[in-house]
Amino acid sequence: MDVELRHLRALVAIAAEGTITGAAARLRMTQPALSRTLRQLEQRVGAHLVERSTRHLRLTPAGEVFHGRAVNILAAVDDALAEAAASPRPLRLGYVWAALGEHTTPLLRAWREAYPQVPLHVHRVDDQTAGLTRGEVDVAVLRTVPGDERLHVEVIYHEPRRVVLPAGHPLARQRELDLADLRDETIAMVDTGTATTSPQLWPEQTRPRAFVQTHNIDEWFTLIAAGGAVGVTPAGTAHTHNHPGVRFVPLTGVAPVPVYLVWPKRLSHRRTPDLVELARRVVAGGPR
Template sequence: MTVELRHLRCFLAIAEEANITRAAARLHVGQPALSRTLRQLEEHLGVRLVDRSTHHLHLTEAGHAFRTRAITAVAAVDDALDPTRVGTWPLRLGHAWAALGDHTTALLRRWRETHPDTPLELLRISEPTAGLARGRTDAALVRGPARGPHALLLNEPRLAAVPTGSDLAGRAELALADLTDRVIILSPPTGTTTVALWPAAIRPSATAVVDNTDDWLAAIASGRGVGVTTAGTAGIHAYPGVTYVPLTDAPPVPVHLVWTDPPRHPAIPALLALAREVVAG
């Protein structure tokens, strides 16, 4: 049997929906046809990709590994057939927030100077992998732990983000204990801060959750609470009503460049080299 692109799309829909019925509806095919397509793919690969033995559908270990390859393959075909990208091959660099901080402008300008035939598209996507896991980007700037091929670019110091004009805003530096009795604004989808950052004895009891960086900044500016972020945020997200103050006793946050295996774009090594050069300079 010859595996076709539809086999990969069917598998990815099942993986994302975690349900055969919903995946079939999404693809506008019958449930028996979708199950048959998945079975054909598994038979071709000689492994089971999906565990359907319980009430809940789960990917097997082989399924998780194959999912990354399938995403890369489908994204490559979609890119090749995208009429808006004929004649050029942009390198899509994702980030969830803050990009490369103060180094962002230098990276974009120097890339344009040194690689004029390969546009570098900076895409803000509020996902943990900044679009990499879904094939929307070729590489991503990720703060915190990184999975898959990656390289450490720098470690960013943490800052407190507090309402301008508050008693905390006038301080030269702050410690985690100074924030304990405040409402901590958290952004779980992509943020690097949780209450576990504080030692148990001084852990804040009041938190508020927002969906993205813009809402996080607005909540702090309005006086609803305070936040903890990295120097990258201060470098790229100046915001009226928010003051950033150095936080002395919180560990720094690593910033990684992450890509897929195999890489989706041949210019990723050049991007890594230039990012390292810009950060070092």
């Protein structure tokens, strides 16, 4: 079975982009050429790897299994090439809308001191695993648990919640708020599958008057800053996003949000365990 790296890269790109058009642009090749490459791969593997029944392509169960192996193979090749060139491949840390909050900068500094020969790159990726299952990152910071048995999930700390208000809102002057204080507000939520705020956060008798969905964290901040809604978010959001039009006020009476480090059980970078261990130590020592 003569499977080449170009076949693996084609499948990984299709899984990441969800369309032939996007994947072809990602790989800088024509759409017909990419379609031929995918057909060749499926013929040589002897299985359908991509479901074509909808405009948005999806991996079949066989494709999901093959994709996981392809990501690991490509990562191993990249590692080997980097080592041969005496330049290790960067370790990639992904997040959806907030990294490790107040611990992010201490972790990056500690990594640079401990492993100066291995760059650590931080990427924001707007999907449920911050690009981890698509092979875009090696480790992810998440605040919801991904339902994927191929991933190892570890709670690294818990984060308090904050109310996010327009800068001129009367409640923005309060030292702290509780859920009942938001009864007359419209609550903005982010519809990415990774939200930590939902109507179920409120008891029925104090539930806000309305909820509105936004598509990403940028839309969410813009809506709040313009006075169209308020939001509830883990404290890490304030450390990752500095928006001048909003104020963050501590929210009391609610459980904190667990923050997870997530990485593949089949490592995509050999330095992943070092990053996980260093993150544990940095969090245990508190922000510096």
